[in-house]
Amino acid sequence: MMKLLTSLFVGLTLMSAPVYAQNGPLRLELDQGIIEPLPFAVPNFVPDGPSAAQYAQDISRVVAADLTGTGLFREISSNAFISRVSSFEAPVQFADWKAINADALVTGAVNVSGKRLTVRFRVWDVFSGQELGTGLQLAGTTEGWRRMAHKVADQVYSRITGEGGYFDSRVAFVSESGPKxxxxxxLAIMDYDGANVQYLTDSSAIVLAPRFSPTGDRLLYTSYESGSPRIYVLDVGRVKRQELKTQDxxxxxxxxxxxxxxxxxxxxIQGGNTDLWKMDLASGQSTRLTNTPAIETAPSYSPDGSRIVFESDRSGTPQLYVMPANGGEATRISFGAGRYGTPVxxxxxxxxxxxKQNKGRFHIGVMRTDGSEERLLTAxxxxxGPTWSxxxxxxxxxxxxxxxxxxxxLYSVDISGRNLRPVRTPDGGSDPSWGPLQN
Amino acid sequence: MNVLSKVLALGALSVIAACSNNDPSALGGGGAGGTGAIVPGSPSDPRSPAYFQQTVGDRVLFAVDQSTLTPQAQTVLQGQAEWLLANPDFVATIEGHADEQGTREYNLGLGAKRANAAREYLISRGVAGNRLKTVSYGKERPIEICSTEDCYAKNRRAVTVLTGSTLG
Structure with missing residues (x-):
């Protein structure tokens, strides 16, 4: 594992000297190979009253956990703090934060009124003494406090990296228990960090591989409830499911x-042979996309909808192919040693x-869409079964x-190959599908 | 080896089958302990699913990534076909399985090919296609749970499960 990762980084470390430039505003350039996590401080958000105290503390902790969990940021313990932030409006004592080497500082305030929760926050570039972006106020319910914390963390991540965040998102997966x-x-759904697990089916039939709709309102999955594997679509909000009728x-x-x-x-699967098909959901009409004696499976669209990458053993071993979204000639893109599957x-x-499966080991990897620059991230x-944030x-x-x-x-890993970490679930977990950022 | 020895035993047991057919009193149930008595539905009853499972052999095994039938597999399926032809009240579902090497999706496809290979063979030996369904479990239902070739070899299988019956 270590050897694998080291070799992956040889090319990247050379150009990573300026991890974050301090000439302009604070900025973490994610494509430059982050080696040293950026130190930040999140003093407990200031509660407007006693009823807000616990929320203020919990929200600050989730914001810090989100940022630390990326592997790109390192939290400075509150034990080291010189300044106490007791008012959201009071000027920040930048010298006190500089002295403990905090590059970024997140301050906030929390108000609770009945079931209504309001969070205000600011992100500071300690070195320049400037605010990064402008202060924001988020309003929601006390029940949704974790989501508000994730939204704050998404803002912090986005202001420092210049890229969209991923914390206010959910993951559908298969919860597993019992021996092999x-x-x-x-079928289950949870926040990206493993909190708020909700079960969507019971365990009376095998369920496999949930897949989020682009807006996160529906899930496709495979169930054996009829006795053989069939596709179902589930309305996530109403937990209501329906079979998608394919050929009898x-x-x-x-x-x-x-x-x-x-x-x-x-x-x-027809007559033992597995091919790819496409179904228009409004009409229920299916059309064939591939027609070979090989096993063709695990299809995934390009984000513009024009192409489909899939797995086929038409060459003798499972490999990756790209074809036009309406079928047609497929181009093989995987040529390394071993067998390739589940492209996304x-x-x-x-x-x-x-x-990727090679020499008795499995890997998660990434390649460019033409198959070049393959990099293995895990072993x-x-x-x-990879899924993207x-x-x-x-x-x-x-x-x-x-x-x-x-x-x-479940595990997650940065596409640089760093920051491999388990995602905690109550039981075992498999087949994650990472949904979109929530509104 | 296990499969082979079961197949060889088939010849010997068919003698018992013939006896029982000629001697309805032996099917009387109750006196299970009696010499030569055959308990209906028990493995010693050649018309029972248990006999099909244990004596004829309900499963055939495959090489890694393969769905072609070995000579041993064909022998077992020949026995299955004869049994199904002799017992027309039964229908069967052939379950195709894979070992845990390989992705979930690929193994579902592979299990389907294995189940279909067994089904096609039974049809070629005269069993009506409408008596034979298939289902693929991919790597979802291993019977052996160790992660070595010994276990993998037993998991790469197509199992003929009798479903409908009017027996008894």
Missing amino acids: DQRLKR GTMSFSPRFSPDGRSIVYSL WSPRGDLIAFT SFLDE PNGRVIMFTRETQGASGRAS
């Missing part, structure tokens, strides 16, 4: 939405994440451990 040969699977007497799986949310692409186009459109007994900077995936007591769980 009697595993129980339930067939099995269907591996669905994914088109970027406009109006159609899906999926695998259909990044939301930025520049990369394709995939699962283990079994890693598979809304900003295309982080990949979440399934890692399953070996042997009779093997267990599946």
